[in-house]
Amino acid sequence: MLGKTAGEVLIELLIEWGVDHIYGMPGDSINSIMEPLRKAKDKIRFIQVRHEEAGALAAAAYAKLTGKLGVCMAIAGPGAIHLLNGLYDAKLDRAPVLAITGQVETDLLGTDYFQEVNLERMFDDVAVYNQRIMSAEQLPAVVNQAIRSAYAKKGVAVLTIPDDIPRFEVKREARRTSSLFARPQILPQAADLLQAVRILEQARKPVILAGRGAREASQPLIEFAEKIAAPIVLTLPGKGTIPDEHPLCLGGLGLIGTKPAYDAMREADTLVMVGTSFPFTGFLPEGARTIHIDTDPAQIGKRYPVDAGLAGDARQTLNWLARELPVRSDRSFLARCQREMKQWWKKMDREEAQSDVPIKPQRVIRALQQVVQDDAVLSVDVGNVTVWMARHFRMSRQQMVISSWLATLGCGLPGAIAGKIAYPGKQVIAVCGDGGFAMLMSDFVTAVKYQLPIVVVVLNNHKIAMIKFEQEVMGNVEFATDLHNPNFARFADICGGVGFRVEKPEELLPALQQAVSEKKPCIIDVLVDAREAPMPAKVTFAQAAGYAKHLLKELFEEGRPEVPVP
Known part of the structure; x- marks a missing residue:
């Protein structure tokens, strides 16, 4: 030195x-x-x-x-x-x-x-x-x-x-320290663990909500859920913790979630939160006894009342609980949740099979599913695209997905660049809306410069579509949500990458298959239906009333309501 x-x-x-x-x-x-x-x-x-x-x-x-x-x-x-x-x-x-x-x-x-x-x-x-x-x-x-x-x-x-x-030169009096970080392993207090056991022994309809903090505890989470006969609901950062089609998984929660997850939370008498401080507490059960597991004690009870706080590592804590608890004999609640989830997937299958033009966004996700490898890295941007991926993309345990809890538009492309640098041997795909991609599209040339063969799928509807939907649900006429987009496929070509323009459903799969086989960065510019609203799994009366009010405003103020095609 x-x-x-x-x-x-x-x-x-x-x-x-x-x-x-x-x-x-x-x-x-x-x-x-x-x-x-x-x-x-x-x-x-x-x-x-x-x-x-x-x-x-x-x-x-x-x-x-x-x-x-x-x-x-x-x-x-x-x-x-x-x-x-x-x-x-x-x-x-x-x-x-x-x-x-x-x-x-x-x-x-x-x-x-x-x-x-x-x-x-x-x-x-x-x-x-x-x-x-x-x-x-x-x-x-x-x-x-x-x-x-x-x-x-x-x-x-x-x-x-x-x-x-x-x-300046570093002189002799410089203080020397170590380039070292010692990682702790944390187990909750014994009294807190025993309190959690007492709660779980009395549970009749337990539900687990797993977040990003549970990602490294997938197998213990599954074993614990099997033991107490509880379905697992995933937060968006927790997506991929267990496979989406695992028998215990009910998918996501909230506006981007599934109806079985919503219904299970409404019925739950016991909630186990693992590695999440879920902010949308309106979707959590009312009056349920709650156990919260997190390595950070400051997160426990931060947004939602808890009956037992377990400050500890998710893997160790879940292993301990699974060992101490008996196998629940009454599995009727779990079985009913699983039947509802099977029906939900059938509904998603019907939506994904639509052959309309402009292309339905759900159809894009189904085609993407057919080319994505089991260990792929997915970087998902913010907007309607988040809803379509959260709801329709069925992740395996080996795949990785990242998005932004800040919900910052433009995160998709930089995430894919980082993904390819981190895992050069893996397939890396960014899934973006046109609004998000356009914010930082100049860095597509960064992928070209460093020869990073990523694939960027752009759902192009010439709209800031989520904001359009939000305005309509408020009962307003959409305003300032139109986008004037370039041809993103031609942009890819000009940058030195490879571009594909997709306007019909039958063009989707061939374009994706060609893109994932290329040795250069690719953009697939897919024209999708701007009228396809990311409706919540459970529509509230206020949302329905607001949307009806919006249609009336368009009828009387504009003279041409844009009624979605059934």
Whole structure:
């Protein structure tokens, strides 16, 4: 470490922590970091993005997919500001990310200099660790603490580095620390476990709600559910925890969920929440006794009252409960839920088989299902496309899916780029709406530049369709939701990728089959029906009344109601 510049030490420490690539865009206030990064390019790659937001979203996606640290970098001022959306995405999905930002030189701080922004204040809300490097000697210890904090607190660490600091030599008085994070294994208190056992022994209609925190506990979750005869409902971040067509699975919950899941929650007398702090509490049962399992005690009881809080690792906790509990003999509630789920899948089959033009979005998901490999990585953007994928795509346990709990439009493409970098041997597919894809479509050339053969499926209805539906359910006439789109397939060709334009249902499968066999990044531009509303599995009276009001407004104000075709 001695005799090296702070910039060289920074890159060495990142390599020690196992970082092998960084997303970013070079610029003046980080050029003193770019030079040592260039010298270490055989050990750590710099992935040049076309927008810093895409870099931050890719870093967040990489962290969600792998559990490893995602790293992004930007210049002071505008570059750092562009990182914010992707960093908030990481914060809400509890993904370990390190953001390195430039800053004006130390002797210029406080002079209102060119591109000077108070970055510590700006990042204060998003970060679990947020420090400005004050000297070369301070840098090594602070870098280690930033990365350790990102892992330990499952969040964003930000290092702001004035442009002169990386050029200074790290002298003998520099504090030495370790590039090490010790991962704990946590088991709940014995009294809390026994309280959970007492609740479960009295349960007659138990339901499990599993979130992202249950992903690494799939088999214990299944064994526990079998023991207590409980169906499993999945949150959106928890999709893929168990296969969608597993006999215990009732699919998702909420506006994107299934009717069997909705009905099961309405009847449940006992709820077991595993690795989720589900915010849409209106879909949870009223009056049910509740057990909440989470490694973070602060999440337990955060949004919904609980009778037993189990602060511990999902795998260990579920294994313990499954060992201690007897096999439930009365399985009538589970059996009824399973019969309803079989009927639900038949309904989905009918929707997916429609041969209308414009193409129904559900038909696109069915065709996609036919070409996706068992261990594929799926990056799902935000909007109606989230509903169609959550409801219709039937995941296997080996597949991985990521989206955005922040619900930030544009996350699909950066997620696919990160997915292909993380798992170069796997099939990687982004599923986007036209609104989301257009936000960061410039970074399709990043996939081309780095020869990342991803497939981007764009559901193109020339609408911000979810907002259109929301306006109509409120009883309003849709406004400002039309989109003027380019031909996304031609855009792919111009960028150096491969584009497919699909306008008829029979063109879908051949286009997808060709795209997944290509060695270049591909875009499949599918024209879908903008009138296909993502109706909830259970329509409330207020939603029906609001939609009827919207139709009347269009009739009297516009003279042409757009009544969906049955």
